[in-house]
Amino acid sequence: MNEKEKQKAIQAGEIAKKVKVYAKSIIKKDMLLFELAEKIESKIIELGGKVAFPTNLSINEIAAHYTPSHNDETRASGLLKVDMGVHIDGWIADFTFSVDLENNSENKKLIEASEKALKNAIEKVKSEKSLGEIGKAVQETIESYGFSPIINLTGHEMNEYELHSGVAILNIENKNSDKLEKGLYAIEPFATNGSGKIYEGKPSGIYQLVDDKNIRSNDARIILNYIGEEYRTLPFCSRWLVKKFGVKTLFALKQLEENGNIHQYPQLVEVSKGKVAQSEDTILIDDKVIVTSE
DSSP: OOHHHHHHHHHHHHHHHHHHHHHHHHOOTTOBHHHHHHHHHHHHHHTTOEESSOOEEEETTEEEOOOOOTTOOOBOOSEEEEEEEEEETTEEEEEEEEEESSOOHHHHHHHHHHHHHHHHHHHHHHTTOBHHHHHHHHHHHHHHTTOEEOTTOOEEEEBTTBSSOSOEEOSSOOOOOOBOOSEEEEEOOEEESSOSOEEEEEEEEEEEEOOOOOOSOHHHHHHHHHHHHHTTTSOEEHHHHHHHHOTHHHHHHHHHHHTTSEEEEEEEEETTOOOEEEOBEEEEESSSEEETTO
16 A cells, blocks of 8 residues: 555545444434435545445344345344445445444443454554464453354455455464554454354345446446446445436346346354344554554
8 A cells, every 4th residue: 555545544434433423323223224324324425435335234143234225124223233334545444333222231241342352353463463363362352251253254454445355354263373464454353142153144235246247238237337437346235226226226236146247245144143243443554553443
């Protein structure tokens, strides 16, 4: 990353901080997830950023990849993960907090475990510890609360217009002696009262462009061109495209998926239906470690 790119990543983080405060101020039990997602995404744009991926609003055992559809009537409840992304010219701030909407002591403890694990992991990064030691810190912290880390979800490196790029940062003890080099990373511990693994569940309505090859349908081709111009390789969702092109979008997305143009992500669900809390911040490693979204 050159100096200009670093400044864009830092700027995305500055917006992220404000969006986090705003999101926490508006969340209420039983509010429509659609309304919450739209407000968060509008705030990102109002503050001068772009939305890096659809706002994930995942409840209880759904660990990640739930974003409301255009006609979604699901309401906020339980243990809610609010996973948001801001980008400036493709340089991303990826950040998450969890909130307990049922005044439940175990929910609160899960949230505390994930937040403490995130803090401890970032301290390991700052003291130049290995990836194995970072994972160990996350695991030991979460287990000290009597919970389990989710072993098959990881933090990740990020690059320009690439949400997941290169290095994976495990949330469990491992033998990787490598240290994080200069770059942009998301650290994201998941704590659960379940067995500690996720499986791929229902389709999420969240997509990524994988191939811009031609497609016969004119409607699908118009939408494909828009996806390439507007989102590039960043994730997008059906809700956004229905707003732009109407409900015909849903059939076009199906055609694009069948033609191999786009990939749809599944919802990620804890295998034993245990509740999941997540905390996440973005760090920029340069001559020092900057937590851009904190």
